[in-house]
Amino acid sequence: MTTAGSSIISALGAGSGVDFITLAQDISAATFAAQRDQIAARKTALEAQISAAGQLRGAITGLASALGDRIRTGDLAPRGDLANPAVARVSVPAGLSPRGNFQLEVTQLASSQTLVAPALASRDALVGEGTFTLRFGTVDGASFNPDAARPVIDIAVTATDTLATLAVRINQASGGAVQAYVANGTGGAQLVMKGREGAANGFVIETTGAGGGAVPGDLDYLGWAPASDAGQLQGSARDATFRLDSVAMSSPTNRVTGLPGGFTLDLTATNSGAPTTLSFASNPQAFAGVMEDFVTALNDIVGELNRLAAPLGGELGNDPGARELRRDLAGLSGRVVMPNAADGAPRTLADLGLALNRDGTFRLDTAALNRALETNSDAVAAMFTTGVNGVFATMDRFARENSLVTDPGTLGGSLRRFEQQVAASDERLARIAEQQETLRDRLTRQFTASERRVAASQSTLTFLRQQIDIWSARDR
Template identity: 45%
Template sequence: MTSTSATSATGSIISALGAGSGIDMAKLASDLAAAQYATRIDRLTAKSEKLEAQISAASEIRSMMLSLATSLGDRVRVGDLSAQPSLDNAAVASAALSGTSRPSGTFSLEVEQLARGQMLASGSFATRDAAVGAGTITVRFGTVATGSFAEDMSKPGVDIAIAPGATLEETAQAITASGAGLTAYVSDTVDGARLVIKGADGAASGFVLDVAEDPADAGLSALAWQPGSATGTLLQEAQDARVKIDGLSRTSPSNTLTDAIPGVVLKLSDTNAGAPTTVRFADAGGAITGAMQDLTAALNEIAGVLNEATNPLGGDLSRDSGARALRQAFSALAGRVVMPGAADGEPRTLSDLGLKITRFGTFELDPERLAETLKRDPDGVAAMFTNGVTGVYATFDSLSRSVSAVGRPGSLAGSLSRYNAELARLGEDQAELAEDQEETRARLASRFAVSDSRIVGYQSTLGFLENQIAAWNADKG
């Protein structure tokens, strides 16, 4: 077949050589160079277009698989397929899933006390801009209780340097910025300005203040504090949270408890001593039918694109190993075991959830099969929709990861990497060919310019001779 570029270039050459019309040497050089390289340019262009189509098809399928796995994961973790916790008394705490396990059943929760941090106030100063003296404040950590201090030797003390002339306000800023985990501010009370220091939650986060003051700028010792000292006021002792879960007591240095109830994060906000509340979990069973309908529709959408791309008669990915591997995985999806640890009689495959594959490579949902499985073993079905290492989500997440694994030559991502590398090489070849064509055009143009100059000279001589002959003939007449 004669290429479009070659045909166009040949036609231009014939036009440039039009009888009696003169020759456009620059255009002739350009058309000859184009004709010489047209076949190779067309071949590279065709390869480039094919690669771009393959990249587009592979990218679309990979993106669709990632979108399916992501949306399914979101529904399992925090959406309608998750067993979201709730409390009968929502004022006591908020609850969310931790993701470590799938909780079920009910739990009683009694919050006897909340965790809190130590709060200490200094003696009064005239104003917040009053100088406090210079030296070093050393913060030591431990448990402050019943007028005593038990230092936690695993926590190193923190030294805070107070410069000469520092004010109470500047001292508060230095304490906050020290990295000791304390926050400090100045409170303008009716008795004067007082430095307030607050520690982290938990009984072991209590603290004392030792002071080594600068004799040349005395006064900082007024901020020293030990249990029972007269230089400050203990506004609040540090304490752990104390709760009862199903009647069993436990403590926590924080008001956030992770997996105290398996699979749940509790954030305590109030106490309910003597009046336990119930933590219960939403039943995701009602959402599973809708989720399977959505999954079937999504699989059909992907299968449609995949089947078209791998069609032996003109499919962009008909010879792509990654696309063929995914199509083969799709053909085995219905019977794939997604719960390898399931006991005999428990649901273990997607076909148990009603998923079927047709002879056309598309999917159908058998609602009766799904309803029968849900009725027979609702807990087993619910267990298939978790974010663990097995189950429906894990299956599609694994499939999506295998499709996106760049390091695997047989994956779609591996194919994409190869196609992009080939396209880059083609781009270099096209650029090199364009340079060669331009060099050829320039060389021909230079030669034709010489020829054109000679032709002009010949035409000038011919015109002179014709004029002479005409003059001679006139004289004879």
């Protein structure tokens, strides 16, 4: 850095022969070197502690997350088995676990009303000026029962509207309640209109044309009512009807929800007179596999904890958050997973075979797990859901408890403390840098003043020598 003092020293030719600029920098740096090095070393140690605590917290959080994914979409996800899979697809929302067997008989699939209007010459043919009205309700044979709760849709058709633009305007005005498009068939261009599934989604078309009658070029040509149907109706709006364990049910769509245990059916075909079996059963092999993987993951966490929190050389050797994690792991097998379990049913992770060794590691007690599966398979299955209770909820709470930044006795609290200390170290280093620069600037000014005095003395000395030389020459 160039200062006024350094410029003066350069102009004076550094009469003393000493590099005061470098000297000022070296002295100021040496003055704060011990503090700066101590803080930098502490910051490095803190960053290692942050990494270690974050690694442990990430491991327990990742275990809980992986367990939840496995329950929701993996091999523990509840699945229904249909003896006749062509009839329907079965799905179970996350967090639910239906059980048991059901008889399913689909007698009718939900369908939508489909109208195909009389043909015009082309998609660009004019349809005629007037009002095109859609009214919704139930079509029953030749009768129509309007739904007073649903608004009537009136579309103002201009003299320049074509069959193609009318289809666009129907789609826009109905908001998807009616899907319209133009199909070019062998007889010409025809307007196709499809409503939504369900008997209540039938519709009629009321038109008010220019008065030319129901002929091409007049809007009345496209009107339709069930009583005057001349073949335009190609599909009727119907509800799906089915029997579940002989109980008659219906649904406005082929996606049926609200069934026992929360499962959902997507109906795909009928099987009238030939009911099929729908079953939900536990998978003992899946539960055993999950418990084996669970024990392995826990032992990985224990191994990392032993390494990172070792009394000698461990980054978290004396950390309260690491100590709390060790205590929590030691008590994990005894945690109550199902507080409302029936007498004799598994309640804790120990009942599922999670056992603690003397060295703090875990093992799988296969005898205990097999006993629970043989005697209470449904209760075991109920422990592997994403509800408020169960193995996932327990591990999720375990991870959250150890990640609380507001609790100084958790890993989360340790992380927060370490991060605050790093921030404080950064602030202290910044203040030291300012103090060092202040000292360097002060020393530079002092050395500049000294250099001025040295230069002045040398100038005087030179002058005296010159005078002495002159006097000596005169005396000869």
